[in-house]
Amino acid sequence: MTSVWRIGGVRGASALAAAGALAAAFAVAVLPADAAVSGVVRVDQVGYLAGESKQAYLMASAPASGAQFTVLDSAGTAVLSGAVGATSRGSWNTAYPAVHPISFDGLTRPGTYRIQVSGGASATSPRFKILDPAGLYGQLVADGVTFFQTQRDGRRVIPGALGRRPAHRGDAEAGVYRTPRFKSEDVIADDDLTKIGGPVDVEGGWYDAGDYLKFTHSTAYATAVLYAAERALGSVAPSTLGAEADFGADWLNKAWDESSRTLYLQVGIGAGNAAGTFTGDHDLWRLPQDDDANTSGADRYATAHRPVFQAAEPGAKISPNLAGRVSAAFALAAQVNAERDKAKAAAAFRAATSVYAQAAIADPPSPLVTALPNDFYPERTWHDDMEFGAAEIALAAQKLDMDASAYLADAARFARGYLDGATGDTFNLYDTSALAHADLLEALHIGGSPPGLAVTGTALLADLKRQLAAGAARAASDVFRAGGDDTASDVASHTFGLLTTEALYRRISGDTSFAAVATQQRNWLLGANAWGTSFMIGEGATFPRCPHHQIFNLRTGTTGRAPVLTGAVVNGPTDLRQFSGSLGEHQTGMVRCQSTGNPFSSFTGHGSRYVDDVRSWQTSEPAIDMTGSAVIGAALQQAATKVANGGGEDTVTLSASTVSVAPDGSASLAVTAATKGPGGPLVTLAVTGMPEGVAVGLTPVVVLAGNSAKMSLSALPTAAPGTYTLTVTATSVGQQARTAALKLIVG
Template sequence: MPSTRTFALLGVAGLALGALALPSAASAATAGLVRVDQVGYLPGDTKQAYLMVQSPVSDVSFDVVDSAGHTVLSGKVNGTSRGVWNTQYKAVYPITFTGLHATGTYHIKVSGGATGSSPDFRIADPASLYRKAIADGVAFYQVQRDGPDVIAGQTGRKPAHLNDAKASVYATPNFEPDSDVITDAALKKVGGPVNVLGGWFDAGDYLKFTHTTAFGDAILFATERALGSAAPSTLDAEAHFGEKWLDQMWDAQHKTLYLQVGIGSGNSAGTFNGDHDIWRLPEADDADDDPADTFAAVHRPVFLAADPGKKISPNLVGRVSAAFALGAQVDAAAGNTAKALSEYGQATTLYAMAATASPPAPLVTALPNAFYPEDTWRDDMEFGATELALASQALGRNASGYLSDAAGFARGYLANDTGDTFNLYDTSALAHADLIKALAAAGNPNVGISRAALVADLKRQVKTGADRAARDVFHAGGIYNDFDVDSHTFGLLTTQALYKKASGDGSFDNFATQQRDWLFGGNAWGVSFMVGEGSNFPQCMQHQVDNIAPGRAVGAVVNGPNNVSNFEGGLGDYQDGMVKCPKGGADPYHQFSTVDSRFVDDVRSWQTDEPALDMTGSAILGLALQRELCS
């Protein structure tokens, strides 16, 4: 469920690296843990696993064993620890097996001063390595579908929230400080009915946000554009499904953008509930006759991004315009000109409504704003203007105005907003890379920003992660003592691919491999943070459908490790209707916690174990662009 999720650029994730010399001899073999990328590696990758032990060891050997039980590669484990992980695991040794090139399924065994065995992993060509994870990410978006056009899939989804077709619009409510609890005695109706049927649930709950949907939809279209004929067969339909809902949320005739559907919590008086107050399958809402659940279930409220006809928060305008314009590019390339022109029209009319002269403070994202606090908008406007320029070029329209705008917003971003990397809150990497392409297609006109400046900022973003990874025990480029480490880390894969394509610089290739490794199990917890990828992934997500329905929400990406301070109040009680998971409330990953970072696989753990559109979308695009580099 939405929470305050921000990215702290500064700060150290995990414990600092230090060279830890080995003792002269080990008195007995020590049981160790071998962490590896459970999805696998490309034949040409620099390949590294990690041996975690509770005390320093020496004279450790490793064997790579194939699926038939044959040893195909042997060597010595590096004799110098990358550092202390926590008070229980005081040494982490790298295992380098780059010499393994043949495709197949393998595992690593260590012997000598330490013993242990890794999960299975593959060596595979790019198509085989990336195909399943990308397709599974799209499948998660299918799980998130709302309305009548659901796809049953593995979770047996059924139509839900059909009353969204005739929803009422309400005034923005008042909230308790730092809370989603409403202080008003009642919601004030100001309009409707409006059709907000369909769309995607944002996360483990059933709220729908224009802000996150636009990011997710833009990512799906960008992925389709990048992969072309190699895209999953489900991708085009899913991208257009999300766009259809955005089309409903933007009423061009009345110059009105709707912000969200649903409320998180009810009011402090307890007279009505919110979405987060009940745990159920979504189809149950249509038959919920409890008067207290009216706004939570059967008649969900709709809220405005701005008053009708008034200028709209530019972060919203930029990303929604970008989603429409990316759809126009994809449809123009497919020969569907009529559809492309319609999408282009939606993008241009919304783009003109951006409140760039006086952006609201705070920027509008969700209700309450603390669900998704954002403080940059120039990246989104650069994104929107850039994609409109590319769409204009694809449709034979004049792109010069949008190119000039995009350049201006890029200059503003570089002067005021640098510090983050690609994720829900910073879309500049994709905007920069596409602006480079749009300017080149226009003959590189003088618009006040150079290709070199855009490439340099892409490099700055990659280097931010690479510098951090060089210091980290497991080469993590993200910050795993704050929210959104998985989304940011997949975002680093996106940005490295965009930078390499723009510059030809392959010096960060190994860094990208390290990030993929960390995400898919080469981390202290030994967890692949994308459900269904690898052999050990979250089993108890905070996701109502995944928790209650049969089957799994395969392809979901969870938040990942988070700051221990977020657990100071414990995990809380189980809500009525929750399937207790894990049984008995066990916490097998507690032994891998540090003084400031913790991962908990528990249905109550919104802090680490809730998936969302933006997290999974970041994975889809990051993996797709890495695959594209290999084509």
């Protein structure tokens, strides 16, 4: 038997409602028959922050340069009005050849609103809110965690709205099998699987996506970003966030056998074999708890006796992308537990360092190991993962009062390797460099920037800016200011990655110049896009109602009513060629969507298509990595907004308050910069007030807060003797400059 569907197709690594509910969502924006121009208004359906830039878009059937807009509150009272942007940002498709921006920055009062367009065009937007950061981003974080709870496997499931029940108890005593040969895509060529060991306990963990497979590769990423989100939010993090991160780490501890130095790669197989003697997970459409009672011989590997596969032979070196991200997840667990549970933190640190030590950095496998088959998750970079692992271990060591110097040096070396071959991707499952860079900067800030490292703080910050600049450039030229590529795979995840990177960059540098770009990306993700839908289920009025997800599909059908698959992030639109002309037949067991046809078909444009249908794994299959990207992106934006409101200040101190230099002589001293603001930003140093004939140099000019620069002074023979006051200034972007006075005696 061959696979009818597969997880997300080939998930590429490079990319910057019921019928009634959907009809209602579109009907509110359709023009009356006697109007000259028809159109729809696209907004961020979750809402906007009071102080941020606010954009909506009028998609019109013809240019509507004279159109006006009015913002109405929940009582229908006009609270703001203005002109729709006269210049179209471009054509989307033949039905909507004009897309006009609507700017309404003046709307700042909390409440619920809608935008009404008139004057040559007539349309009304869905409702949206003006919220504070906790109300906007906090809800996204909490709902994202709810999806992870839905994805739980094993005995510790949470019933939740979908009535989850324990499943796959047999994973507690699973057999280990040799890596099979693949005939094509995910179809196995072998007549049978070959058992080589076991039993091993791999019970628990999360289902990867709409199926029931469990992958170490994506679980490590998801666990790491959940911990990073918890760390960023601190005391305001929802209690469910830390508990869910711990749940992921518990399963990773099962996947990593420290005693034999074996990392288990995955549980289950996607498809059966070419001979048809056994099925795979993707050949069946069922509830997970039904697998435990399945006695079919053909279904043995798909249900009650799921195989486990190794990432490498016991004791052998492990693909560095895997070793790096797994060690990062363990190290983050050590960090967040360092204060509340020392024993747990120490165990997590030991796990992190042990798997890190197994990385095959001298001879990485090609292709890098991610899943079976590799086409499920083709990854091309590993330096970012190893930098990620080393940086998080260094931070954990610092929190546990251990020596972090070796890991700082490693992280810098791997960062240099990444920078020398950077792919230009954004933060997502396949590229963890943004978080790695930011946390390496933090570790260097704490550790005092040891000399001789392979990379500088300025280089790391510059690469974060490079990643943002690439997204900003794409957004500037896109009709809806999308910074991701909506013709590539998993654009929603990559776009949430831009939110992550911008928040990290802003926290470190204080530079807010990309904040508006981050806002535009959130707007696009939550409804201000061509399709007028949020790509996170349960957020806004229009969101995926018929996702490619077995549990949701079988527990609720597709009525579009509660409960929904709350918090799940789907792929989003992709290259229309991915559909090969049709969605194909419904798999046996699938519940059909109640809507007929594709209500989003009229919005296909620029080579990009979005379909909300249970058969559409290309655009509407949720996954833990994509939802994890949303959780950390929202958490970091919430934390960054709190930091921006809280402020901070720089300080500068000198190793001596007075220095003497003879004509034709020289002297030196240390200048140390610090900050009371969070995150350890980079600080720029400057010296003014030098007398004629005296030269001053700073090495380096930019330092990580808490570190020192060497200040060198040299006097020419012609320098006039006397006493002078020099001013040393320390400044980080967005903070108040601080100064220190140096008395210089020449003579």
